[in-house]
Amino acid sequence: MASQVLLMLGLAAVGQAAKGVKNNDPVCRGSETAPEQLHFNYAGDRGMTVSWNTASKLQSPAVRYGRGSQLDKIAYSDVSVTYPTSTTYSNHVFIDGLEPDTEYTFSVLCAEENDHYRFKTSLPAGNPRPYTFAYIADLGTMGSLGLSDYGQSDALSPGEITTMQSLRDFKDEFEFMWHNGDLAYADDWLKEEQDGFLPNTTIEGGAAVYEAILNAFYNEMAGNVTMERPYMVGPGNHEANCDDGGSGDYTESICVQGQTNFTGFRNHFRMPSAQSGGLENFWYSWDYGLVHYIQINTETDFLGAPDLPGGSADENAGPFAPNGTQIEWLRKDLASVDRKKTPWIIVAGHRPWYVDDAQCDTCQAAFEPLFLEYGVDIALFGHKHFYERLSAIANNNPDPRGLDNPSAPWYIVNGAAGHYEGLSSYDTPVANYTVKAIDTVYGWSRFTVHNCTHISQDFIASGNGSVIDSATLYKKHDGCKF
Ligand SMILES: [Fe+2]
Structure with missing residues (x-):
């Protein structure tokens, strides 16, 4: 069946x-x-x-x-x-x-x-062939259990092409997908019932609704793209527990066994942490052509992580390793990159610290010093349900060279892929490091690794496939032979 x-x-x-x-x-x-x-x-x-x-x-x-x-x-x-x-x-x-x-x-x-x-299979490290990958974050179930064309804010227009369908339509252009946290939004079941979007159940019955949303998401993704392109994923707050930290009078304490602590996410994937010394689907790395890719975990497992018990996001999740394990792994992983083979380093973490909305300051304190010390080129985030292309930034200051061989990482936030909660608005006036902000369109990012010195990012509007923002980073990598 x-x-x-x-x-x-x-x-x-x-x-x-x-x-x-x-x-x-x-x-x-x-x-x-x-x-x-x-x-x-x-x-x-x-x-x-x-x-x-x-x-x-x-x-x-x-x-x-x-x-x-x-x-x-x-x-x-x-x-x-x-x-x-x-x-x-x-x-x-x-x-x-x-x-x-x-x-x-x-x-x-x-x-x-x-x-x-x-x-x-994977393009060997150091192979200079140009290629493209798709980057998404904050993508949920479509249709009657999630983002639909009725009954919610930022509903789809009738027949509107969703991000999943847009990825399907563009799949011949990219070699893999990277989903940087918040998959399915099954934990919105309670909110969807409270909104009258789904019929009311009991708390126990809600567990079945949660699982139905998860199953629907993974089948929709399979039907569109994950049966045809590699799918790399990382953790977001919506993987943490059954009800998004609580809704109305309810807290995460209503979550029954199996719907807490990233359980579904841990079961559903086997990211290459064994091959990179990382941990499960939480932090790991891989090489592809001229790029070393790193997935980090902005939810648990560092000082002040927001999803930890008592953390700012109240998700009562983690930690998954002894204190310091993730940060120590990240330092070792960054230090071991052979920049002659993979001159580019791209890191993705779910919660941003540079964005025109509430920021994850503890994430910045944990990760940014290592990004700067080891010359990370591009830092990708999601969590905020809009798109922001930022400058290259170090310690809250935009790099004066912009994207013309900056010494700081280039930051991009794109959590606009679409889910039941719709889009959100960025705060104005925007910060001096914000170059382009768009909060009215569902979409995803298309990255093209041209060579050792140039990588482009296009923000694709899922509804019509148009490119509504585009920029190219130039980096003069030492030892660049290509
Ligand atoms: Fe999120």
Whole structure:
């Protein structure tokens, strides 16, 4: 049944008669084991992790794969995990020993006979080939459980192209997606009921609504793009607990086991922390061509982190490692970057400290000194439901050279992808480091890594695909050979 859902959503089955992965295997039991919510992500220079969900546990999740249409290899795992309140199991299979920058065809256990998909492996560090990636933050479920064309502020126009659909339409232009926190907005279920957008349930019944929103999001993402492009993710506050820190008379104390402390997020993904010395999906890094990418966690695990118990955001979440672990990892990771191979460093964290709205000062205190010490080139944020292109900034001051070989990181905030809560407004007058602010349009960022010295960012309006802001950073990297 789940595969049928994916088919209806635009499933890209490829190949003709090649066999699936043991889809006749006796362990396959119809809708109980049918794959849904399919996605995959880079896992080291020669690895890929393929993930999908099933209604029942799989004893041995498996992926058959191969070059071209030959599915002549198979990878297994024993990772089929769930949590209280979940209606599914998350299955994860790590495939290693792949050829870099190479397209593979694959199928997953119990898929329909011809449900074959494709992924392309990572571009090796130092490879100067230009490429594009898609950057989003704050993207929620679309339709009757989330952002729709009725009954809420900043509702979509009837037939309006959503950010998910825009990513689908542009997918041939980019090589991977990076979702920097706040996925699905399942924790808006209580607010949606209080607003009369969804029918009222009980607190216990709310857990089922939460899971329905999560499942809808991951299936929508699969139907549009995550079955076809690698999907890298990081943590945001909406992953923390069941009700966004509380709503009205309710606090996060109503959250039942399974809907606290980033549980769904931890189950659903296997980001490449094992390959980069990081921690789960919270902090990790990977190389791709001329760029070293770093995901940081602005929610927990540093001094004054907002989602910690008693923190400013009251999410009662984390920490996930001993004091200092994340910051020490970040220092080591930054120090180990071979700038001759990957001259660019791009970091993404969910909560911004430079933005024309409430800022995360504790995040700035924790992370900015390292960004400056190690020459981070670009810092990406979300959380605020608008778009702001800022200057290159150091210690609250715009770099006098702007984007013309600045010594400070270039900051961009884009949390305008769209979800039930709609858009928000930036504060005016804007700060002296704000170059462009847009709070009326849903959209995503398209980054193009041209070469060793130039990276461009375009803000794409999801509704019509137009570029409504664009800028290019020039950096004269030492040792740049390309
Ligand atoms: Fe957020």
